[in-house]
Amino acid sequence: PFLRLISSTGVRSQVQTHQTVMGAVGEEAHLRCLLTEPKDVLQVTWQKILHHVDKNVATYNKFGQRVDPDFKDTVKFKVTELQNSSIVISSVTEHDEGCYLCLFNTYPEGAFKGRTCLQVCELHEPILHVRGSNSSEESLVSCSVTARPAPTVTLTVTQQHLYFSHYSTVTVTNANNTLTVTKTAVLSGLHGDGTQVGCAVRVPSGPQKEVFMNITEVKPKSTDGFDREAQHFSWKLIVLGVIMFVCVCVAAVIFKHAGNKRLQSLIRSPQKNRNPLDVYKSRALTSEYV
Known part of the structure; x- marks a missing residue:
């Protein structure tokens, strides 16, 4: 019931x-074609233009419709x-x-073609x-988005007395x-009051998305180049160094005290550590004088 080939001649x-x-x-994505003049149409076919051949996507006539197996999961007639x-x-x-072709096959005039191209955006x-x-009266606002084709990015702020400057992309x-x-x-x-900033992104002839953020007070960076987190980390290092120094001093005092006690015990009981031969000689000398 479906015509196999369609004449390549036609009035687009x-x-x-x-x-x-x-x-x-x-x-x-919706693709549409309209034949502007009444014709005796036998069949309508959609094709996708590939590198070397135009591949059939879907076809219908008065007997029914058919979608090519390669497109049956994604394409349907409306x-x-x-x-x-x-x-x-x-x-x-x-x-x-x-790019896709729509072909209105007529007899005896042949096919009337239309061409439409689908551009995918992300x-x-x-x-x-x-x-x-x-x-304290300034904040750095940035917005990042990934898209295809090249998106436009627009920053917004709700309060009129606030303004953006020094843009970079x-x-x-x-x-x-x-x-x-x-x-x-x-x-x-900014003067300490809260506000709302927004970011709108879109692609040409495509969708648009927006995000918003409420900001109350953004803490400024310190003028010496260190923020509060870095200063807090420095204080931690100082405290840790003091603790280690105290531990070393306490250990030294304990070690010194233990050494003094050992020395005193050796002085009080020298006989325990004398050589037995020396003791014998000492006793012999003592007996001679007696």
Whole structure:
């Protein structure tokens, strides 16, 4: 019931479609084609353009519909009219990216073609970070996000008297062709009151994500280059050194006291440590004088 081959000749202008469709990773992508003039359509076929061949994705006619086994888990029809057709690609991945053909096969005029390209976009959750600076009225705000294609990153603040300055942006290309963009700026005007900062990220013609953070008071860095954590660590080292010094002194006193006691015991009982021969000679000399 399905036509095997479709004529490559056709008038593309009579098929209305979107030139480019954006599809987010993990979400659905909708591809549509509309034949603008009434024709005697026998069959509608969707194909994916590969390097050397156009591979059939799905086909339908008045007898039914068929999805190629390679696409049956991800592609389904949404509209199956002979003048109007659309398919849905579910759980989009980077492998779905590329250009697709919709062909309205007529007799005897042949096929009327439309071409639409799916561009896959990827947008992860942004990471917002706030830390203090050398001034109590300033904070350093940074937002980082990984996406494809290159995302735009926008920093926001709720209170009007606060403002961002000294913007800087760093872009890193990852091995999987995604980009990690980090935008940093100085938030000025803080006077001890709390506020909310935000980060909005998006890709061209794609989705947008936002994160927010409430900040009350960000402790400034110390002017001598050491923050409070470093100072606390230094105090720990000082206390540990004092304890070790006291332990060494106590050990020395104990050792000295033990040595004195041993010396005194040797002086009080010298006979215990004298040689027996010396004792015998001493007694012999004593008997001679007697």
